Each structure stands twice: as structure tokens, then as C-alpha cells.
Amino acid sequence: MKRDIYLMAAVTIFIFAAYLWPWYNSVKPTLFGLPFFYWWVIVMYVVGSVLLWVYASVSGERGLSRSETQGREGK
């Protein structure tokens, strides 16, 4: 549970830091002629997908908050 939260937080922070702010807004370096602005985003789809897969595999069927069967809150 705790480990799931830390892992998800790390993955999320990495992905958002990678491209929420357009710091990659430049032509160079190009890749196959594509400006950095475009190819960085496309490479991140693949990297992000791998990271999310790792989280999915580690956390299995668990959610990120206590579920009803694990202990009710409120009421």
C-alpha cells in the first residue's frame, strides 16, 4: 500500500516534470529531422508507458486508497 503510493508518486512526478512545462521548446537537437519539441513528446509516450506498466505490475489489483473491505472510513 505505502510502497504503491511512493511508486505512483515517483512515476507521476517524473512524467509531469518531463513535459508539463514546455522547456523542450526548441528545434535542436533534431531526431530523424523532427524538432526536439515533437520527438521529446513522442519518446515520452514510450518511456511513460513502460513506467506505468511497472506500477501496474507492482500494484496488481490494489487501489490507492483504503477500500471498503479493508476498513471503512466515515459512517
Place this chain on the structure above:
Amino acid sequence: MDQLGQLEMFSVFVVLFAIFVVLGFYGARFRRGNLNDLGDWALAGRKLGSFLTFFLQGADWFTAYSILAIPSSVFVSGAFGFFGVAYQTMVFAFAMIFVPTLWIRARERGYITASDFVKDRFRSTTLSIFLAVVGIVAVLPYMALQITGLQAVLTAMLYGTVGASHVEEIALIIAFIILAAFTFTSGLRGATLGAVMKDVLVWIALLSIVAVIVPSVGGFGHAFQSLPAKYSTINPSLSLAFSTSMLGVVISAYLWPHNINASLGASSAGRLKRGFALAPLYAVPLALADLMGALVLKVPSALSFLSNFPTSYRGILVIPSLLITKFPPWFAGLALLGVFIGGLVPAAVMAIAQGNLLARNIVKELRPSTSEKGVTSIAKWASAAFKFLALAFVFTVPASYALQFYLVGAILIIQLMPAVFLGLYSDWFKSQALIAGTALSIAAGVYMVLSVNHFKQITTTLYPTPLGSIYIGVIALAINLLVTVVVSAAIPRRKVA
């Protein structure tokens, strides 16, 4: 393309459309369940495995928006328009945080919609009805985007035939009746089988376009060097606009009723997560295809085809024009059908979700005596009716700016974030505070959109501030959170037994 070619293209399109329709009706028998039960009709009985979940996620999220509206936006605004596809990895990271958790709650407590969850969590029927209404209305412009996409495909295909404007209208009506019937009889199952076909054809179309067009313009490097600078990078003064527009879409994505619907249809939380993890890969060919909005400027035959249409309509025709002018007719027919059902399947899924909200969270709440069968029947009829209601929104945005349909709808749907996303992790917010925050933020958001567009057709959803332009959805969400927190803090806590 000559008349014979056009006939060939149209024949392939019609034959494949017939196959699609058969798949939809077959869907009703697929892993047969009790279709008079709302949970079964709308969630495919929670029997969708990893594979079908992946396809349905793809079908739901990668719509006419990604296939037609983003190339259009790149064509009109240059690199800035690329924001509309750039955020995909963030969308699924954000979804991963809360949707599987919601799935687990839903399974335990029998929720079908976000409103079910909100009602149970905050013990307020008023709040759940209010959010259901917001959900239904927010989807209308998004559905209008799909309709604009369907119309664009038919316009491109029928251009030059006698009375083309009439044929286009008739074809649109027929497609809609079939879709309504298709949604009505088969629910999410039918849409899922249609989704598999849609995804396969869209992949073929996108990859082929990239493979053919990129070499024909001398490669990406050659093309971007000779295009104006605005196609290679964004103007730094738009950084905040770029960033907040992406953030707005990221937060809104899995608050859409149909996306929640499709997610809750997964057969396990683990399968749902694996579907989310794979989804960004779907965006790779999509992003490359969206760059055609820039590359098309280097394709003379496509440009001359586009010059037949008014400027405000050219953008949405970028992909169809490349298919028609650079490919053999049979292939253009196949690919255009992919793009067409790429709008049709999501429209069906959206309508199903709206019908659900209306029947379950509004009608059933107000008239609890309605039978289960009655509720399901209302959901089915409403899902057909809403498709026509969305038609009215089509004229509020010029076709080349079609992505604004999404951004307008998202200003509304993003306001569910405090109740649904934050609500999963905390019940500190009071229902009255959530109602006040949502109502005020929607009023402010709608007013801002109308005023920046001078109360005319909508071409922007950015609001100028001293810091730079900011996406209105994000400003409105900030208002919502502020009001919700302040009002929640002001209301005295009642003792919870």
C-alpha cells in the same frame, strides 16, 4: 480522383460500414447477458478483459478529436496545436491515480456512474443530481465534435458529385439513425466490437499516411526547415497557455461520464491498469499523423483540394484530403471509413453514458418508483435522443477550430474534479460547498469563454492574464477549489454517528 475512382472509394466505404453495423448487432449477442439490466447494458456486465478494455479505452479516448481536430489545430495554429496530443502520457498517469481506486469502490458498492459514488460519499442526492446534469451537458459539445468529424469525412468523399450538400446531409442522418439503433440494441458490448474494427482501421490509416506523406515531402527535416518557424516550436509567450491547456485536458480526461463508464466495464482493477499503461503507445502513430497538419503545406495536390473549401473549413479536411489525393481510391475508402467510425463509436459510447446518468441519477432519484426495466428503457431512449441534441452545438464552433468543442465541454466536466477525484481520498468537503463551487466556476467559465470570443463563434478558450494566456477551464477549476474549501470550512461540522 475521377468519377470511377470516387465510386470505387464510396463502394469500399459502404461495404465496410455494413460490416461495422453487423458487428454492432452481433455485439448484442456477444457474451450474452441480461440487456434489460442497466449495469449489464452499460458496463457490458463487467466482462471486458485486458484486450477489449484496451480497445474500448482507445475507442473512447482517441476520437475524431485526435484524428481530425488536432491536425486541423496544427494546420491553423502551428506547433501550439500539438498540445492536443502531447499530454497523452500525463492523461494516463493521472487516470492511474484514481480510476482503478474508483473501480474497486464501484465493484464493492455497485456504482455505475461518478454520480453514484458522489451520492454515497457525500450523502447528498442534490449534489449527485446536479453533477449528473453537468455531465450530460458537458458531453454535448464533445459529441458535436464527433458529428463535425463525421460530416467532414462525408464532405471530402462526396465533393464534386451532383448536389453534394444534400447527399452529405442525408448520409449524416442515415449514419445517425443506424448509430442510434446500434447503441439502443447492443449497449457497450456492441460499441466494443465496433471499437476493435475502428482501432484496426484507424491504425492502418494513420501509419499509411505517415509512411507515404513523410517521404513524399523529402522527410521531416526537409519539410520543417522550409516551413515557417511557428510549425517547429511554439512562441515562448504561449508557454503558460500550452501548459495550462494540457493540464486542463489531463484533469478532465477521466471525468467524462463515458470514460468512467468504459473504465468501470473492465473485468478487474489490474486489467484496467494495464490498459492505462499501454494506452500512451496508441499516441505514437497519432502524434506523427497529427504533424500532417504542418506537412500538408508541402503537398500541392492536397492543398489544391483544400482550396475548394472556405478557410474556416480547410483544417478539419487535412487528413481526408491527403487520403483522397495521395492514395488509391479503395484505400481512401477503407481509411476514411476508419476515420468515420472513429467518430461514430465514441459518439455511441458518450450517448450511452448520458442515458445512464439521466435514467439512473436523475429520473430514478426524482421518481424512485420507476422499475429497473423502466430505468433501462429511459437510458436507452435518452442515449438515442442526446445524439440529436448535440447537433445543435455543431454551429457554435467553426470546423477548423473543432478542438474548441472539447475545450468548451472540458470547462464544465473538469469541475467534477473536487467531488470525484479528491472525494476518493477525503470526505472533508461539504456537499453544499461542492454545489456552490461547481455552480460558480461553471458560470464564471462560461462567461469567460463567451466574452473572449465577443459572444460570437468560439475560436479560443484562452483567457488573457498579466502572466500570459491561461486555459479558462483551469481558471474556473481554481475558483471551484477556492469556493469549495472556504465554504466547507465555514459550515459547522455535524457529528457523524
